[in-house]
Amino acid sequence: MPLAQLIEAALFTAARPLTVEELAMLDPDASLADVRTALDQLRETYDFNQHGVELVELAGGYQILSRPAFAAAIERAQFAVRVQRLTGAAMETLAVIAYRQPVGRMEIEEIRGVSASGVLRTLQERGLIEVVGRGEALGRPLLYGTTALFLELLGLKDLSDLPKTEELAIALRPPEPAVEDVADAAAYVPAES
């Protein structure tokens, strides 16, 4: 039995992305390298034969997803509903947590300049962040980190898929040497509609 088909069957039944290690459990004779080869085969099959689904690497694993081109038709027919969008405040909070994790509420509030408890609760309820420990500071504050669901939501393989801070328009540098570049970037007019 070809491993690629076995993996296809498993990915079809799973409700979440499956890791290479999990997929290797399907066949005791299969090595991790075999699984990766089979995954490549599966992806090529879907792409070459122009299937309506594709194999996507997501949140440290693999998942079969419908292609974006069909999203509108699927939604029109109400076979599926888009996940609710996060508010700007929630996204900003997620961004702080994603880059600074493990991070406490105080630091998040300091960076965003607003209280964060409500947003933190919402993100926790949606399973996008979790408590990963306690800080050393007074009162041993809860420290938050992002979850696998966060990666799934954004379609990321892992946290290294996030933009590198040096790639951003403004880096988190002390303002002294950066003032010249920064001034231009800060006065931009948004180009995107």
Add this chain to the structure above:
Amino acid sequence: MSEALAAPETPSGTISPTPGFVVELDAFSGPLDLLLHLLREEQIDIADIPIARIADQFLRAIHSLGLNQAADYLEMAGRLLRLKVQMLLPRGSDEEGWEDPRAELVRRLLEYQQIKEIAHWMARSAERRSEQYPRGYLPPPPELPPPPLTVDLLELLQAVERVIAAIPAPVLHRVVPRPLDVEGATARLEALLAERAEFDWREAWGPEPNIANLLSTLLAILELARRGALHVLQPAPFAPLVIRRDASGPTH
């Protein structure tokens, strides 16, 4: 991902620089966001913020806020006013040694701007990802508010009765005076001491060995021992006390 970051969208709230403007603060996610918007509107160089002007605009913008919402903005308003004052102080002739009091604010603004850009990038990633569905996707059930409570008066009264019935009757603790009779015990001990050189302390409990008599006897023994009238021995742990008249014996 190497895709260049696009500029975040301007919040839909608009602030005109002239007085009598309309602010939609809901469009801003906080004081730093509002501040960045003001700077952008005025095409102000972030490295050289005219604090006095921006502080006034900021205060006007938050003027209409309710107290709950204002809390997050007031701290920044205070900070801006302090900066405004600091900027008015004479700097002296030595420009080199002058530390720009705005540096901390600039750092926070830059930091926040970067967070906003990342958040914007993340929102677009999520948008792209949401165009792809896994098999058998079930939309999350909408969050329904709890159904309104419908009770009639009778049910309410019955509930009240159940609650009242469940309240335990207050337990009153009666304190009964049980005066210790140390004098009586002392008399008993002295009588026994006069009779015998050594005896078991239980013999001094009196006719009715209740807790009051027992305590009275113990207090009397301790008092007499303090006066040197007797010695107290305990041959083994938890063994009954032995009272001895003889002062030469070992004491404990």
